[in-house]
Every structure is written in structure tokens, then in C-alpha cells.
Amino acid sequence: MSVLVYAENQSGKFKKSTYEVVSYAREVADKLKQKLIADSINSKETNLLSNYGPDKIIEYNNPLLNDFTLQNYSSIISDCAKSECASLVVLSSTADSKYLAPSLSVNLDAGLASNVVSIPESFSPLTIRRSCFTNKAFNLTILKSETNIICVSNNSYGVKENKSKAEIISKKIAVNQDKIKIESKNKSSGAISIADADIVVSGGRGLKGPENWYLVENLASALGAAMACSKPVSDMGWRPHSEHVGQTGKPVASNLYIAIGISGAIQHLAGINASKVKVVINNDPEAPFFKAADYGIVGDAFDVVPKLTETLKAFKSS
Amino acid sequence: MNILVCISIVPDTTSKIKFTQDQKKFDINGIQFIINPNDEFGLTRAIWLQQKHQANVDIVTVGLSSCEPILRKCLAIGANKAIRIDTDPLDGFAVAKELKELCSKEKYDLIIGGRESIDYNGGMVPGMLAQMLQMPFVTNCISLEVKDDFVITKREIDGGIETTSCSLPLVIAGQKGLVEETDLIIPNMRGIMQARQKPLEVIPSIKSVSKSEIHKFEELPPKKSVKLVDKDNIDQLIELLHSEAKVI
Ligand SMILES: Cc1cc2nc3c(=O)[nH]c(=O)nc-3n(C[C@H](O)[C@H](O)[C@H](O)COP(=O)(O)OP(=O)(O)OC[C@H]3O[C@@H](n4cnc5c(N)ncnc54)[C@H](O)[C@@H]3O)c2cc1C
Ligand SMILES: Nc1ncnc2c1ncn2[C@@H]1O[C@H](COP(=O)(O)O)[C@@H](O)[C@H]1O
Numbered sequence: 001m002s003v004l005v006y007a008e009n010q011s012g013k014f015k016k017s018t019y020e021v022v023s024y025a026r027e028v029a030d031k032l033k034q035k036l037i038a039d040s041i042n043s044k045e046t047n048l049l050s051n052y053g054p055d056k057i058i059e060y061n062n063p064l065l066n067d068f069t070l071q072n073y074s075s076i077i078s079d080c081a082k083s084e085c086a087s088l089v090v091l092s093s094t095a096d097s098k099y100l101a102p103s104l105s106v107n108l109d110a111g112l113a114s115n116v117v118s119i120p121e122s123f124s125p126l127t128i129r130r131s132c133f134t135n136k137a138f139n140l141t142i143l144k145s146e147t148n149i150i151c152v153s154n155n156s157y158g159v160k161e162n163k164s165k166a167e168i169i170s171k172k173i174a175v176n177q178d179k180i181k182i183e184s185k186n187k188s189s190g191a192i193s194i195a196d197a198d199i200v201v202s203g204g205r206g207l208k209g210p211e212n213w214y215l216v217e218n219l220a221s222a223l224g225a226a227m228a229c230s231k232p233v234s235d236m237g238w239r240p241h242s243e244h245v246g247q248t249g250k251p252v253a254s255n256l257y258i259a260i261g262i263s264g265a266i267q268h269l270a271g272i273n274a275s276k277v278k279v280v281i282n283n284d285p286e287a288p289f290f291k292a293a294d295y296g297i298v299g300d301a302f303d304v305v306p307k308l309t310e311t312l313k314a315f316k317s318s
Numbered sequence: 319m320n321i322l323v324c325i326s327i328v329p330d331t332t333s334k335i336k337f338t339q340d341q342k343k344f345d346i347n348g349i350q351f352i353i354n355p356n357d358e359f360g361l362t363r364a365i366w367l368q369q370k371h372q373a374n375v376d377i378v379t380v381g382l383s384s385c386e387p388i389l390r391k392c393l394a395i396g397a398n399k400a401i402r403i404d405t406d407p408l409d410g411f412a413v414a415k416e417l418k419e420l421c422s423k424e425k426y427d428l429i430i431g432g433r434e435s436i437d438y439n440g441g442m443v444p445g446m447l448a449q450m451l452q453m454p455f456v457t458n459c460i461s462l463e464v465k466d467d468f469v470i471t472k473r474e475i476d477g478g479i480e481t482t483s484c485s486l487p488l489v490i491a492g493q494k495g496l497v498e499e500t501d502l503i504i505p506n507m508r509g510i511m512q513a514r515q516k517p518l519e520v521i522p523s524i525k526s527v528s529k530s531e532i533h534k535f536e537e538l539p540p541k542k543s544v545k546l547v548d549k550d551n552i553d554q555l556i557e558l559l560h561s562e563a564k565v566i
Contacts, residue, residue, distance in 0.1 A: 010476075070455060095476045099457045102445025105411065111529035112410065114441050127533060134436050136335040138536040145529045179454040183470070183481040193477030199565070223566065235499050241460070242474065247331050247436055248355045248494060256565040267331045273538070277563045279555070280544075290544050295558060299549030311552045315560070 003029040004037050004086040005054070006077055008097055012044035015196060016159060017092040019052050021152050023160040025090040026053035027119055037084050038166075039077055041065050046168060053162035058169050067185070068096045069178040070103060076173060078107035081147065088126075089149045093253075094195060101151050111143035114151040117274075134247045135273035153274065154195065154253040194245065197226035199256040200275070202245060204230040204268075206261020206282065206301055210238035215305045216260060222312045228252065230262050246271035261301045264289025281305065319373040319464070319486075320424075321364045323397065324417060324431040324443065326354040327379060327388045331436065337535040344437070344535070353388055356432025360492040362502055363462055364430055365396040371464065374398050376424075380407045380416045386518065393513035394505035400516070405523030408531070410438070414446035415526035421451055427467070427486040433458055433493040441491075448489035456482060460495025 005025035007018050022038060029036035038054040040046045046059045060076055077100065081089050089104060091097040098114065105112040115130045117138070126143045128150060143150075194200055201220040203213065220227045227243055234244035245252050247267040257275035261282060262268060269292050272278070280293040283300045290296050297304055329335070330350040338345050353361065367373040377392045378401040379385050389400040403420065407413045421429065429451075431444030441457075448455030460479070461472035467486040472479050474493070505513070547555040559566045 074449075095458060095474065098441055099445070102410075102414075102442040103449040103455070105442065105529075106414075106446050106449035109529075112440075112442055112446075113530060115439055129536075132437065132439050132535075133329075133335045134439060137337075137538060140533040140536070141530050142533050143530050148529075180456065180482045180484045183483050185475070185478060185480050187475075187478035191477070195476040231499075241495055242479075244494070256559070256563070270331075277559070277565050279559070290546075292541065293544045294542070294563065295555060296544045296546050297549050297552075297555065298546065304549050304552070307552050308555070311556055312566075315556050315566075 001087045002035045005090040007040045009043040019159045021092045022052040024157045050166040064175040074103040110147040111145040112149045116150045117156045134270040192226040199225035200254045202228035204262030219309045321428045322426040323377045325379045326435040328354045328437040359496045360430035363496040393516045394509040400518040408528035410440040410442035412526045412528040418450040429489040444491040455489045457491040459490040459492045
């Protein structure tokens with residue numbers, strides 16, 4: 001028996017969330033006294049995984065696998081899970097890993113839990129804690145199959161170095177034409193995505209209009225942060241839909257979330273609750289966000305945010 | 319074209335989430351239920367295809383009779399027929415199995431679900447159903463254009479958008495973007511009257527087994543109160559974020 005972790009990469013490079021799930025899977029494998037195997041597809045830096053503790057790394061290479069496609073990736077990982085007798089398959093919560101999970105679950109006849117926020121509470125039966133009701137609660141779920149799959153939430157465990165002398169096995173594999181054909185990919189170059197960000201700076205209707213978004217942009221760039229917004233802001237077209245966070249938008253699980261001119265409606269808070277530290281800037285001391293935040297400034301965004309940006313820049317360069 | 323929209327019925331987004339004393343069940347006292355928002359975007363998209371391509375739109379939920387008012391609402395929005403698979407949904411896998419049974423009998427060209435339900439947040443039912451049916455699947459779907467039996471979809475990926483094409487049949491898990499908030503259809507009197515005459519079929523469950531079960535719910539731990547920093551003392555905020563919270 002073994003634990004299998006899928007080490008996802010983007011254009012050949014691993015993301016922080018990959019190192020996080022490998023670290024997580026290492027601890028779980030130790031607790032289960034099982035080997036940890038990592039699967040890597042078309043990475044240019046597979047050897048870096050051995051900094052996080054796998055016993056064995058299997059790398060698959062084929063230029064036809066440069067783009068993620070569900071059918072091919074799912075069959076590679078399920079075949080590996082079968083041949084390595086995986087008791088647990090660990091995935092991250094990126095868009096592609098969450099795309100993959102249900103399909104793996106059917107291929108492996110496996111129980112599946114997403115949004116897992118900590119190391120399992122118990123291993124027999126396998127009991128995990130996951131967030132539910134869009135971050136308004138948790139549930140303890142028992143996974144009952146012989147093989148089970150979990151998707152670990154971003155930033156819930158952290159990256160832990162653990163150098164291992166992992167054996168690296170390269171496999172060539174045949175690839176079928178996927179039924180779904182990728183026509184094009186549009187990535188906003190340079191910008192940090194909400195999913196990957198350690199810090200997210202978010203603006204609401206309190207900013208009055210799209211012309212004032214330089215306030216959010218400048219603060220975000222001083223912090224190396226991703227930008228986000230409340231739902232009305234994207235509904236009014238001030239910002240793209242991809243920045244809408246909350247219950248009906250993207251979930252945010254960053255280390256730091258800064259909300260500017262956002263009232264803190266329950267549907268907004270639901271989506272950002274998983275963030276570790278929340279800061280609010282709002283001119284209304286009664287805004288509900290103050291009840292949900294860790295730190296707050298009561299003040300006018302147009303006055304506070306530029307000062308904050310300048311002070312941060314000075315702090316960073318000192 | 320024959321379309322199936324999978325509807326999950328969830329507590330209203332403003333609901334305060336509480337559990338029964340033993341923490342085993344969601345406390346439905348005083349809770350209003352709604353169509354899962356992601357599914358409502360999908361249903362609206364399906365109604366557009368009905369209007370433009372004369373598609374037939376069935377909706378289905380796996381659930382008990384308490385779901386029926388919401389199914390009637392879907393009919394009032396414009397679906398042709400509602401199906402209720404009569405069982406308490408145990409987990410995503412069991413729900414997908416029930417839906418698979420229906421889809422093996424009835425031939426659907428397009429199956430639309432939601433990216434996730436806002437109560438369980440599994441993000442799993444449509445993907446499992448697709449795999450069980452050996453049908454192609456697009457998740458986080460924000461655009462869907464059908465031409466004959468050819469479909470162009472867009473899916474949200476981390477940091478961007480991917481455009482794909484494939485031929486029907488297809489399963490998607492949709493979200494906002496399939497249609498906009500302002501496109502959502504509020505049933506009018508005529509729709510509500512018509513819905514009363516439309517078929518609502520109840521079919522028995524195949525009693526599929528689950529692969530997981532919820533042992534217990536937990537409410538969020540109480541929140542510490544906010545530390546306020548004076549607007550003229552921004553240095554202090556930076557110091558707190560650096561030394562206390564250790565996030566910058
Ligand atoms: C089904 C449903 C789903 C929803 N899903 C989401 C969701 O996913 N995400 C989401 O965000 N919302 C969602 N909402 C909407 C939500 O209920 C709120 O309407 C929304 O979050 C409010 O956005 P806001 O805070 O930007 O605007 P407002 O509520 O208008 O708040 C603006 C805030 O800015 C402050 N302000 C004004 N001027 C200044 C200034 N000069 N300086 C500093 N502060 C200032 C005000 O005091 C106020 O608190 C949903 C609603 C429904 C019904
Ligand atoms: N009980 C159910 N009946 C019908 N469809 C469901 C049910 N539960 C979930 N779904 C569908 O699956 C999607 C994802 O749900 P979930 O896997 O619970 O996040 C929902 O948006 C629905 O489209």
C-alpha cells in the first residue's frame with residue numbers, strides 16, 4: 001500500500017500548492033507507515049520534488065501532454081494508483097486538480113473529499129475535516145472505500161521541507177486524442193491569480209468607480225498581491241468576472257486578505273473566510289466586515305490606501 | 319436536442335448555518351431553500367437553447383418530496399419536465415450513480431450541472447456522472463455555444479480562460495458567465511400557471527451506496543474581535559501585520 005500525490009505543474013514549473021500537498025502527503029504517509037509516491041507529468045524540474053519527502057517520483061513525458069486534458073491525465077494517474085496499490089490519492093485544490101478528482105474517483109471506485117483543511121483526524125476509519133456551506137462550517141467526513149481521494153485546500157497546511165533521496169523513474173506513455181480539443185488559452189500574463197496568491201487585495205463599491213481602481217492596483221503591486229472585487233463591482237463591469245470573490249464567485253484562501261470599501265455581506269464573507277488574516281478599510285465603523293476582520297482601519301479609502309501603499313513601499317525597501 | 323439540468327437544492331445564501339444538538343444534521347428550522355446558484359445559471363442557459371434551438375429541457379433532483387416546490391419553480395422558469403429521484407442524497411457518488419441510471423435510460427445530448435453546491439461544496443457530482451457515462455466533461459464552464467452537434471465552451475482556469483471544442487454529447491459544470499446575473503429568469507404569473515400543468519415525475523431510487531458519510535458538523539470557532547488601528551497611524555498596521563500576524 002502507498003500514498004500517491006499528484007504533483008501538478010504549470011508550464012513545467014511547480015507551484016507552491018504542489019509543494020504544499022507533497023508536504024502534506026509526506027506526513028500522512030508517515031502516519032500510515034506507507035511509501036509516498038509522487039506523479040509528475042511533463043515537468044522540467046521533477047528533481048525539486050525530492051525536497052518535500054517522496055520516496056519515489058514517477059515522471060511521465062510526452063509533448064502531447066503539455067496541456068492538461070482530463071481523459072489522459074485521469075487515466076495516467078488512475079493507472080499509477082492501481083499499480084502502486086494506493087490507499088490514498090492526495091491532490092491540491094487548483095482548477096485542474098479539482099477537475100481531475102471526480103473522474104479519478106470513478107476510475108478507482110474511490111471515496112472523494114474536497115476542501116480538506118487538515119491532517120486526517122483518524123485513519124481507521126479515515127476521517128477528514130473539510131469546509132462546507134462555503135466556509136460557514138466544517139464537517140468531519142468518513143471515507144469508506146479501499147482507495148480514497150482528497151483535495152487539500154490551499155494554504156491549509158503550508159510547505160514543509162523534508163529532503164529525501166527519492167528514486168526517479170521516467171515513463172514514456174502513449175497518449176490518445178482527447179474528445180475535448182483545446183482551441184486556445186488566454187492567460188493574463190504577469191498578473192498573479194487569486195488561486196495562487198499569498199495576498200489578495202480586494203475592492204468594493206466603496207471605491208465609487210472603475211477609474212479609482214489604481215488605488216487597489218498600486219497597493220496590490222506593492223505587496224505582490226492578486227486583485228479581487230465584490231460581486232456588484234463585477235456585475236457593473238468595473239472589473240472582470242474572474243476577480244469576483246465570494247459565495248457565488250471564487251473562493252479565497254490566502255494568508256492575507258485586504259478589503260477596501262467592501263461592506264462585508266454574508267455572501268462575500270463566506271467566500272473569503274478561509275483566508276488567514278483579514279484587514280478591512282471602510283469609512284463606516286458599523287460595516288459588518290469589522291466583525292469578521294482581524295485588523296481594521298475606519299477611514300476614507302481615498303485617504304488611507306495611498307498612505308498605506310507608500311508606507312508599505314518604504315517598509316519593504318528598508 | 320435533449321438537455322438535462324441537474325438541480326441541487328440549497329439553503330438561501332443569507333442563511334445562518336446551525337446544526338442539530340448532536341451536530342449530526344443541518345438545522346433546517348427557519349431556513350429558506352433555493353436553486354443552487356450555479357445550477358440556476360445553467361438552467362437559464364438551457365432555456366436559451368430551448369428558445370433558440372427548440373431543445374427539450376428536463377430538470378432532475380435527487381431528493382425527498384420537500385424538494386418539489388423548487389422543482390415547480392424550475393418549471394415556471396421554463397423547463398419542460400421535472401424529475402425527482404426519490405431518495406435522501408447520501409453523498410456525491412451515490413447521487414451521481416442515481417443520475418447515471420436515469421441518463422442510461424433517457425438519452426440526453428447535453429447534461430448541465432453546477433460547479434459546486436453551496437452547501438456541500440463537493441464539486442464532484444457532474445464530473446463523476448460524466449466519467450460514469452464515459453462522456454466528455456468541462457468544469458468551471460463560463461460559456462457554452464452550440465452549433466448543430468458541435469459545442470464551443472470556455473472554462474475558467476487558474477489565472478485565465480481556456481476555450482475548447484467537442485461534439486455532443488457533453489456534460490458541463492457551470493457557473494456565472496454561462497449567463498449573467500441580470501439574465502436570470504424571474505417566473506411570471508403565466509409561467510407559474512403553466513408549471514402546474516407540466517409533468518413532475520417521481521422515479522424510485524436504485525438505492526446506490528455511498529462512499530462517504532458525514533460523521534459530524536462543526537460551527538466555526540468564535541472570532542476574536544477586530545484590532546482597530548487609527549487612520550493616522552498606518553505604521554502600526556504594518557508592524558502588526560509583520561510582527562504579530564507574520565503575513566508581510
Ligand atoms: C444569491 C446571492 C449571492 C451573492 N454572492 C456574492 C458573492 O459571491 N460575493 C460578493 O461580494 N457578494 C455577493 N452577493 C452580494 C452581497 O449581498 C452584497 O450585496 C455585496 O457583497 C456588496 O458589495 P460591496 O461591499 O462592494 O458594496 P456595498 O454593500 O455597497 O458596500 C460598500 C462599502 O463601502 C464603504 N465605503 C463607501 N465609501 C467609502 C470610502 N470612501 N472609503 C472606504 N469605504 C467606503 C461603505 O461604508 C460600505 O460598507 C450575493 C448576493 C446574493 C443575493
Ligand atoms: N441531489 C442532487 N440532485 C441533482 N443534482 C445534484 C444533486 N447534488 C448535486 N447535484 C449537481 O451537482 C453539482 C455539484 O454539486 P456538489 O458535487 O455537491 O458540489 C450541483 O451544482 C448540481 O448540478
